[in-house]
Amino acid sequence: MQSITFVSANFNTGQPGSPWTGPNAQLVYDELNNVLAIAGITPNGTNSQVATALTDYFAPLASPGLTGSPTAPTPAQGDDSTHIATTAFVQTAVSSAELPYTPVRQGTGSGQGSNTISIGLSTDGTDQLLAQYDSTPMGPLALRDYTDATYLKLTGGSLSGALSVSGTITGTGDIHTGSGNTLYTNNINAPSGTLSITGSNLTTTGSLTVGGSIYGSSNVVDIMYGTSNGWKSAFQNDGSFAIYNPSGTNIFSVGGSDGDIVTSMPMTVNNSLYAYNSPPSGDSSTQVPNTEWVDNNFYSLTKYNSDFSTSNGGVINLPWNNCIQAWSFDLVTSGYTANVNFPVAFSAGPFAISIESCAGDMDTWTNNWSATGFTINVPDNSATTNGNISVIAIGPR
Known part of the structure; x- marks a missing residue:
């Protein structure tokens, strides 16, 4: 729009007024049409379209109701004024260091209830941070330093003393009892993966049910069952089964890599005893023969009869x-x-x-x-x- 200064006529001095010419009227008309065009309004000859454009398209200064995605300059970090806080300002503030204090809002704000939360240090010398909901004490607040030193994190950590669990412990990592310590449990269930106990003893007074394999270290007995009189039976890591007397001497073993039965005590067989490796014909060693070897070297009573x-x-x-x-x-x-x-x-x-x-x-x-x-x-x-x-x-x- 062109800037023009108009003067009024002064009849006392004979000063003529500024003329209203066609070009001047055209400038005003074009400027008003531009306002309507910005607001998306087509001129229709009425005298209220400019007012409608200003009301619907432009926001008022007092409590404007903005739509779409309005933008504003981003204030500098630390700004504590009435400036508009843009999303960039908020994201930077949130991702910055933790606040060194916990802000508390009492229940007196708009839309809030009448409850009051009180927080303060204890006066008994323990320096605990206590909380109270109205007149109900909530006890001490567990801050991070306290929980890190007192409780076991879900992501793992070290536990001292006894752990009593009434439900189920489910983990994808390891459970370490430490040297010389014992893990007591009613049930150990490893539905998938491997239950591995290294360098410690697994002691159970009930039943141990295993659907897969139990592995021990290279020089220890894998599974051992003990009795009150000191006798023990064991499934050993070489695949054999052994019996130990109270002095710890292996007096019987079966299986292993060669499948032999070795015993230093009398053995009574109440059912069938199988020897899958038949001795050579004419063998005269201490190897136990099977029925195949006997049939090939001797006549049975049935065959003799x-x-x-x-x-x-x-x-x-x-x-x-x-x-x-x-x-x-x-x-x-x-x-x-x-x-x-x-x-x-x-x-x-x-x-x-x-x-x-x-x-x-x-x-x-x-x-x-x-x-x-x-x-x-x-x-x-x-x-x-x-x-x-x-x-x-x-x-x-």
Whole structure:
């Protein structure tokens, strides 16, 4: 807008007034249209549009209601005046060092209740910072220096004395009891990961349930169960199971890398004892044989009864399903021949038959061999045709 100075007419002195020309009117019109354009208003010939533009677009000086994202100059840090505090000023103040004091606001401000909070040092010489809510004492405030020296942080730390927990301790780090100290617990549950106890003893008077593995250091017993009379049993870190007498001597062990059973005391087996490594055939060492080795080197009673024992004392079973039959009888011939039955029938014809006359002067021979018997023949010129005959026959069972 152009700056023009207008003067009024003075009739006493004859001073004419400043003329109102068309260009002057155009300057005022253009300036007012610019105000409407900034406010987004299109001129419509009414006389209230400029007032509307000033009211809706421009904020009043008294209690303006700003919209959008208004900006303001950022005051210098430490400014304690009525200047507008921008977000930059607040962020810098928040990220700066902690306040050296705790501000307390009593319940007398706008929108607050009527309660009053009082904070002050104790007067009993303990120098505790006490708090009171109205007339109710809240006790001493736990400041950071006190909690750091008294309580265990959630992020870990060192604990002295006894820790009593009625719930569950869940952690992703380590729990150290320290040298010579003991960790007592009703249940130790490691659903995932590893429960590792190094350089200390795990002592339990109840049950220890482990779903995975328990590992110890390279030179200690992993799991040991003790009794009141001093005897102990242990699962050891080499994979073996051992029993120790009250003097600490290992008197029994089983397993380990070689799977041996070593004992210096009598051992009673009430069920089955398995030895998976069979000794070599003919072994004569102190190694315990398994049933496979016994079956390959000896006949069991069952196998002996099956292979050799018979209900007839004159029949002897042989290996490979053969047998020997030996018996004697009094021969009575009929026409110089006699049919003889075996005490036990063979499964097929015999391999050999041997007969002998007890009288010594009877000539005989045999024929018609079968699984059930044979025929004895006595020649007509024999000194005798009757007498006691002994027979030995060999054939298949």
